Each structure stands twice: as structure tokens, then as C-alpha cells.
Amino acid sequence: MPKQVTRNIQFKSQKHQHITQAKMLVQIYNEKEQKLRAIKTLLLFWLIAAVCVLIPIAHFLLVPGFFIVGIIKAIKLWSKAEDGLTAEGECPVCHNQISFNLEKSVELPQWRDCPECAESLELNA
Numbered sequence: 101m102p103k104q105v106t107r108n109i110q111f112k113s114q115k116h117q118h119i120t121q122a123k124m125l126v127q128i129y130n131e132k133e134q135k136l137r138a139i140k141t142l143l144l145f146w147l148i149a150a151v152c153v154l155i156p157i158a159h160f161l162l163v164p165g166f167f168i169v170g171i172i173k174a175i176k177l178w179s180k181a182e183d184g185l186t187a188e189g190e191c192p193v194c195h196n197q198i199s200f201n202l203e204k205s206v207e208l209p210q211w212r213d214c215p216e217c218a219e220s221l222e223l224n225a
């Protein structure tokens with residue numbers, strides 16, 4: 101099972117330059133889980149490509165498209181050991197507790213809008 105760790109990050113307001121401490125939840129994969137995940141993704145895209153063979157005319161675009169996208173996605177996942185899950189903390193502007201879905205992106209900095217006051221926030225280490 102992939103394990104989850106919490107990292108300390110900061111929320112920084114772009115306009116006011118205020119900073120608050122926040123936590124980022126990260127999912128970590130070992131080498132075997134990484135490879136397995138890449139292979140599963142590749143097979144899923146190739147399955148979709150195979151199903152698209154049945155769609156007239158569009159299959160000229162869809163089949164090679166999914167075939168190639170599957171390879172690209174698998175190559176990216178093959179060496180990706182971490183997924184960013186969520187970031188939680190206090191907004192430096194409105195001081196509400198806020199949480200972001202990081203959509204598997206673990207690289208910092210990232211930019212998000214506060215769901216409470218719509219202020220643009222920088223997520224940084």
C-alpha cells in the first residue's frame with residue numbers, strides 16, 4: 101500500500117504578502133507500486149484505443165491518439181513516486197480554514213484561489 105505523509109508548506113497571499121503555515125498531504129509510492137501504476141495506466145489507455153476501433157471515421161484519430169497518450173502517461177508515472185493529495189491551512193487573508201485538492205500535483209510552488217475570499221494564494225515549501 102502507498103503510504104501518506106504530511107509536509108509543512110506555506111500559503112502566501114500574492115497581494116498582501118501575508119504568510120500562514122499549512123500542511124500538504126502527499127502519497128508516496130515505492131518502486132514496485134510506481135511501475136505497477138504505470139503499466140495499469142498504459143493498459144487502460146490501450147483498452148480505450150481498442151474500443152475506439154469500433155467508431156467509424158473517428159477511429160483514425162482516436163486509436164493512435166489513445167495509443168500514444170497511454171505511452172506518454174505511463175512514462176511520466178514510471179518515474180513519479182509522489183502524488184500531492186490535499187493542502188490544508190489558514191488563509192492568510194480571510195483567516196478561514198481552507199483546503200485544496202492538489203489533483204495529484206506535488207510540485208511546488210502552486211497557485212490556487214481561496215474558496216472563501218477568492219484571494220490568489222501561492223503554495224510553497
Ligand SMILES: [Zn+2]
Nearest residue numbers: 191194214217
Ligand atoms: Zn481567504
